[in-house]
Amino acid sequence: MDFQNRVGSKFGGGGPASAAEAAADREARQYRLGLEAFDIEKDPYVVRNNLGQFVCKMCLTVHRNLPSYIAHTQAKKHQDNLRKRAAEEEARVETGPEPLAQATTATRRSVRIGCPGYRVVRQRDASTGQRSLLFEVSFPDIDDDAQPRHRFMSAFEQRKEVPDKTKQYLLFAAEPYETVAFKIPADPIDRREGRFFTDWNPTTKLFRLQFFFRDAPPSASSSASAAAAVADSAT
Numbered sequence: 001m002d003f004q005n006r007v008g009s010k011f012g013g014g015g016p017a018s019a020a021e022a023a024a025d026r027e028a029r030q031y032r033l034g035l036e037a038f039d040i041e042k043d044p045y046v047v048r049n050n051l052g053q054f055v056c057k058m059c060l061t062v063h064r065n066l067p068s069y070i071a072h073t074q075a076k077k078h079q080d081n082l083r084k085r086a087a088e089e090e091a092r093v094e095t096g097p098e099p100l101a102q103a104t105t106a107t108r109r110s111v112r113i114g115c116p117g118y119r120v121v122r123q124r125d126a127s128t129g130q131r132s133l134l135f136e137v138s139f140p141d142i143d144d145d146a147q148p149r150h151r152f153m154s155a156f157e158q159r160k161e162v163p164d165k166t167k168q169y170l171l172f173a174a175e176p177y178e179t180v181a182f183k184i185p186a187d188p189i190d191r192r193e194g195r196f197f198t199d200w201n202p203t204t205k206l207f208r209l210q211f212f213f214r215d216a217p218p219s220a221s222s223s224a225s226a227a228a229a230v231a232d233s234a235t
Contacts, residue, residue: 027067038063040066042186043073044154052057086157093149093173113141116177125212130195133161133184134210139174147200148174155186172207190214 040046045058046069053062054069058081063069072078116139123132139148153169155161158181167187173179189195190212199208 014218028066040069040163042154058082082157083159086153086159089151089153089157090179093151093171093179112178113176114178115180116172116174118172118180120182128212130190130212132210132212132216135170135172135182135208137172137180137207137209138205139177139207140205142205143175146175147202148172150198150207150209152189153181170209172209174207184214188214 045056047055047057049055049062053064054066055062056069056072056078059072059078061072061077063072079092104205115138118138119136121134121136123134124130125132142148150170150172153171155165155167155169158169166186167183169181170184171179171181195212197210202205
């Protein structure tokens with residue numbers, strides 16, 4: 001900051017900054033640091049209201065600017081809510097949605113039998129150039145009348161690895177197998193018809209999921225890291 005021409009300062013020397021100037025400088029510094037480590041476009045919990053303020057949909061808090069919201073995401077309240085949300089999502093993946101009517105439910109198995117077998121195929125659409133990932137997960141010993149479930153998870157929801165905003169996780173779960181997760185690029189996914197589909201074959205016990213990324217093809221170095229498997233559960 002330029003501290004010249006302030007009351008009490010000599011010409012050519014730095015002078016004392018007021019509280020308002022120090023606060024403005026701190027806010028600008030926090031904003032620059034936040035932009036380097038935070039991508040607001042990939043945060044599912046933030047929305048801007050009609051006043052231009054940032055609203056955290058998970059914590060129901062309102063922030064007047066981006067540095068204030070970034071500071072909130074690093075605070076204890078937001079981190080605790082992230083952990084609670086991750087635990088709820090994991091429980092929902094493993095147990096499925098609650099029935100509308102009260103019914104007798106089977107006791108959840110406590111003994112796991114390991115990870116299912118899987119195959120991952122990287123493809124590219126010849127006409128659009130879009131990247132595609134095909135996952136085939138085998139559940140030969142799945143519970144009777146059960147069907148595998150899947151979900152996409154942000155890197156900031158898991159606690160196995162250091163969060164990387166350029167990655168996300170795709171989870172597959174089915175009783176009595178361990179939940180298995182795959183690390184994939186955190187690029188937008190094309191969910192239009194014909195670009196995203198799932199298939200469960202109860203005879204062969206094979207679950208297939210294929211999707212296309214929405215953006216243009218990345219560099220070769222980025223493509224090489226797609227679909228790296230993560231040990232067991234990523235939550």
